[in-house]
Amino acid sequence: MILSTYNKEDKVLLAVDCIIFGFLKDELKILLVQRDFEPEKGKWSLIGGFLKKEENLDKAAIRILHHLTGLKNIYMEQVYTFSKVDRDPAERTISVAYYALIDIATHDEKILKQNPIQWFNLKNAPKLIFDHNRMVEKAIARLRRRALSKPIGFELLPDKFTMRQLQKLYEAILDSKLDKRNFINKFNSFDILIKLDEKDMSSSKKGAYLFKFDQEKYNRKVEDGFNFKI
Amino acid sequence: MILSTYNKEDKVLLAVDCIIFGFLKDELKILLVQRDFEPEKGKWSLIGGFLKKEENLDKAAIRILHHLTGLKNIYMEQVYTFSKVDRDPAERTISVAYYALIDIATHDEKILKQNPIQWFNLKNAPKLIFDHNRMVEKAIARLRRRALSKPIGFELLPDKFTMRQLQKLYEAILDSKLDKRNFINKFNSFDILIKLDEKDMSSSKKGAYLFKFDQEKYNRKVEDGFNFKI
């Protein structure tokens, strides 16, 4: 903001691309769309759209996610703005990447009605158009950091979950094995989970107790200076 | 990128605003400019400019910083993109914030010839225009996190510095007192500093040994898996 008028400045297209993470059967997943227009028609792409004059970027990200998946009230966070001059061969476009966290188990039907979008395991997702693979890498790095210092993992899990599911989620996010006893001990020391009487019987004969995240207790603890740190 | 043509999409002005940090006399400082055009003429502002069609954002940030300070080869990092609809009352403008780290002691003369820019102590900087204060907050948070995991602090110090200066820098960035012995012990355990025979006599009768950051050694150690962690 140096010039005395903005009139002669270049204007650009501003896109929002969403890296949508999900978690199912011990695997981190990503939601992709098959592009149905040129350039790069038919290739796999992040879900994206353009910022409109009357909305801010957060709103645009929410709108774009909702438009393609039907989902609302989804955790999203801005990651980075990508601006290589020729990143989109059709026209100069700057793109702001947002990541979103979705509990697939709860929302899957809704999503899969929509086409042509599809979940891929993060580890064997296809090559994406433009710089979208770089966007995904940045988003993973951000998700990883965030998961260590905020309880955002719960956004990826159903309301009720077993300790083993929670552990597998963190293993998937951090891409490393964790010790069962140490993990449970640490999480219990936070004292932000509610143990239910209910058991999940789907993964063993014995059954595993279900837990809920106690959002209010967490909020109170944070106010009192509690610092979530895996 | 959902529509079959980009033609009807809104275009916007894309600004870059720079949060320029410096360090002098045990204090973190920020470089501000007095705005010489409307709106908000005469108020203090971050140094900024608009993205041009033929450059990416990193290049724009470098150009804008260089234009107002004459400095090149400065450490910069993108922080966040601000997009509130009415953030600039003159016209819809989205702004990408970058922070920069400057060694004031070495570059000060060059900078201060330029006008009307001025260093302020971070702690008593004036109120800024638009959402620039929020930008500064975000940049400080980022600088703090970064300084804990990367040796970027050296960007703010002269080539040669004393251990006390280094400690005071970290105290300023983290906004907390550190124990002299623990700090030195930890830093020495990293083994990335070169102790010179030279002493700085400006702050005591005894004099304090000067050190240099060993960039090559640091790079080698990082390749071998070393992880800088304050």
Place this chain on the structure above:
DNA sequence: ATATATAAGTGTTTAAAATACACTTTTTTT
């Protein structure tokens, strides 16, 4: 020349946190 003032420099002890590690319980299936 002696005393004083000022910052530099230096290790050890204690506390806290992270890590490593293995057996028992429950229940279904054979």
Place this chain on the structure above:
DNA sequence: AAAAAAAGTGTATTTTAAACACTTATATAT
């Protein structure tokens, strides 16, 4: 009744972080 499969549970060890106080060097004042 035995086998199989996942759930559940506690302690000892190692590593890291934190707390802590005196000696050294030298310029300046007396």
